[in-house]
Amino acid sequence: MSCRIFSARRVMTMNPSQPEATHVAVREGRILGVGTLDSLATLGEYELDERFADHVLMPGFVEGHSHALEGVMWNYCYTGYFERLDPEGQSWPGLKSIAAVIERLQHWQRDLDSQAPLIAWGFDPIYFDGERLDRHDLDAVAAERPVVVLHANLHMMTVNSAMLRLSGLDRHAGIDGVLQDDAGQPTGELLEMAAMHAVFDTFNEDLFEKANDPETLRRYARVARRTGVTTLTDLHNPMSDEGIATMTTVTAEPSLPIRLVPALRALTHVPMEGVERVMAAREHNHDKLHFGLVKLMTDGSIQGHTARLKWPGYHDGAPNGMWNATPEALTDMVHQYHQAGLQLHIHTNGDEAVELMLDAIESAQALWPRPDHRHTLQHCQIIDHAQLRRAARLGVCLNMFANHLYYWGDIHYERTLGHERCQRLEPLASADRLGIPIAAHCDAPVTPLAPLFTAWCAIARRTANGRVLGKQEAITVERALRMITLDAAWTLRLDHCVGSLEIGKFADMAVLAEDPREVEIDALPKLRVVATVLGGEVFANE
Incomplete structure (x- = not known):
């Protein structure tokens, strides 16, 4: 059975026994060998794939702590402080004031069904020098429609009065996680899982399940x-x-x-x-x-x-x-x-x-x-x-x-x-x-x-x-x-x-335009990812 040999300007293996190479041989989704073309020629018949000959191959990146919520949240309104790209590559400018957050929420709800809740995410009050988003701000966006703004840390949210009433949290001020104002009334800020899940349970909807x-x-x-x-x-x-x-x-x-x-x-x-x-x-x-x-x-x-x-x-x-x-x-x-x-x-x-x-x-x-x-x-x-x-x-x-x-x-x-x-x-x-x-x-x-x-x-x-x-x-x-x-x-x-490119492992690779060890350090975050390879199958980036 023949194999495919990927050629590269450099292969960074993360294998301490052979840190670098120029070619990777793949068969049945796994790595058959790593080395020079001459060293891999003894493996038998092969197809030479040179599409990445000018690029750098390294093991596909392993993200050890992230959430599939990344795929959920873009169904909702982004209200974060920093600019973000959505999964389709569209840029969403960061919002630098509470007023800008409210304006985006008002704009977003124009396209919502009249009965649908308005859900937003990414908000982070820590950047606004003590100014807090509260239920009164969100009531000005929508008085009857439930409004839920998840904070960037996913451990807090702010909701409007309609959402407090609907969830029953307006009657339970003082329980863990329901913040109150000086008059003992809920401010609209909810902290941590117990209080937040009261909101999710009201909709009979779990964002993590979605x-x-x-x-x-x-x-x-x-x-x-x-x-x-x-x-x-x-x-x-x-x-x-x-x-x-x-x-x-x-x-x-x-x-x-x-x-x-x-x-x-x-x-x-x-x-x-x-x-x-x-x-x-x-x-x-x-x-x-x-x-x-x-x-x-x-x-x-x-x-x-x-x-x-x-x-x-x-x-x-x-x-x-x-x-x-x-x-x-x-x-x-x-x-x-x-x-x-x-x-x-x-x-x-x-x-x-x-x-x-x-x-x-x-x-x-x-x-x-x-x-x-x-x-x-x-x-x-x-x-x-x-x-x-x-x-x-x-x-x-x-x-x-x-x-x-x-x-x-x-x-x-x-x-x-x-x-x-x-x-x-x-x-x-x-x-x-x-x-x-x-x-x-x-x-x-x-x-x-x-x-x-x-x-x-x-x-x-x-x-x-x-x-x-x-x-x-x-x-x-x-x-x-x-x-x-x-x-x-x-x-x-x-x-x-x-996690490394060595014989027997899955043929998973990230294809980079340049060697990350050779670029200026501040260029590292912008280094172009040309493609990924999963089990020997190439997935090119647009």
């Missing part, structure tokens, strides 16, 4: 292909029976250019039921679909003041954040999923949340020792050095939100964290020095899916205003590229089949 719609998954894959991603997570999936069936069917489509790795949304299941659901879902695994992960949500977001911080708390004196379940319940979940042999990916934004989860993992390991568990703390933005050493001892992986440096670094420096903690914001170099398995991610749709931009954030550590935070925590280009390929694959337990 992420399992076939066209949503295809749209999500289109975004991934454009940015060089070939392995993509959905790290908070309800995993309903219908959702599992849809993911199984859609990922089997030859035209879908990604491998998908969903993680069960643990907080909506009793642990034993969750264990059974993940175990059953594994029966549906195939080359392009990999069930087996569990996502646990502990605290909220730092910029939303809902993350849990150790003493002395928030730099600006704001009250400490919220737990999404009691610490005892969260610890019990860690124990039960660990005992069942499943891998946990745990949202821990604040250092108090990190401490709780390290405690939970340590006690779980003492009770049920498991080598190579690969439990991964996600975000862990200000994990301190004692916690890093403890994570190394416990065999914990870290997947850090490097994009946070750019998008919220200035806010953290000036308001939420202050100077010293910002020097260890996303402490990638320190984690690397301790030998901790590390990856970096974008958390799309919180920030755009763009692995080369994520790599740049980890290298340059520059905020949107140009401030460098924690230059001692900067990493090299080579190290950053490994974090978005082989090391991200390690955190997903997929490093045996993706």
Whole structure:
């Protein structure tokens, strides 16, 4: 049987035994060999594919923390502070004032059915110098139509009076997550999962479940292909029976250019039921679909003041954040999923949340020792050095939100964290020095899916205003590229089949116009992705 040999100006393999090559041989969707054309000629008959002869090949990027919501949200009105590209490549300008947000909402609703709710996303009040969007602002947009504005961090929303009435939250001011004004009335701001799900339940609609719609998954894959991603997570999936069936069917489509790795949304299941659901879902695994992960949500977001911080708390004196379940319940979940042999990916934004989860993992390991568990703390933005050493001892992986440096670094420096903690914001170099398995991610749709931009954030550590935070925590280009390929694959337990270009692995590649190690560092985020290759099949970018 003949094979196809791809020719390139350079092949970056992420294989330490053979870091570079010029050709990659592919048969039956897997890599048959990597090297020079002469070294591969002994493989027998081949077809030489020279379409990428002037380009650089490297392993397809692995996005270890993102959400299929990236494919859902563009059904709704974007109200973010920064410019964004939608899946079709249309640019949406960022909105720099509350007035601009209201204007876009008013414009958007003109095309809505009179009975439909107005849903928007991406809003981030932290940029507006203390000015808040409240129910009165949204009442001016629509008095009778329910209006829901999801914040960029996905841990908060603002709704209008009609939505408060419809959900019954106007009668329950004072419960966790429903903010009140001085008169004891709801302001319209809702914090964290319990309050937010009251809104979703009113519509009998779960945005995370909508992420399992076939066209949503295809749209999500289109975004991934454009940015060089070939392995993509959905790290908070309800995993309903219908959702599992849809993911199984859609990922089997030859035209879908990604491998998908969903993680069960643990907080909506009793642990034993969750264990059974993940175990059953594994029966549906195939080359392009990999069930087996569990996502646990502990605290909220730092910029939303809902993350849990150790003493002395928030730099600006704001009250400490919220737990999404009691610490005892969260610890019990860690124990039960660990005992069942499943891998946990745990949202821990604040250092108090990190401490709780390290405690939970340590006690779980003492009770049920498991080598190579690969439990991964996600975000862990200000994990301190004692916690890093403890994570190394416990065999914990870290997947850090490097994009946070750019998008919220200035806010953290000036308001939420202050100077010293910002020097260890996303402490990638320190984690690397301790030998901790590390990856970096974008958390799309919180920030755009763009692995080369994520790599740049980890290298340059520059905020949107140009401030460098924690230059001692900067990493090299080579190290950053490994974090978005082989090391991200390690955190997903997929490093045996993706993340590097070596014999036997899936023939998944990103085709780049230039070598990312040779361009000016500020050109890295704009480096053109010519195409992706999944299982030897080429998916060109328009």
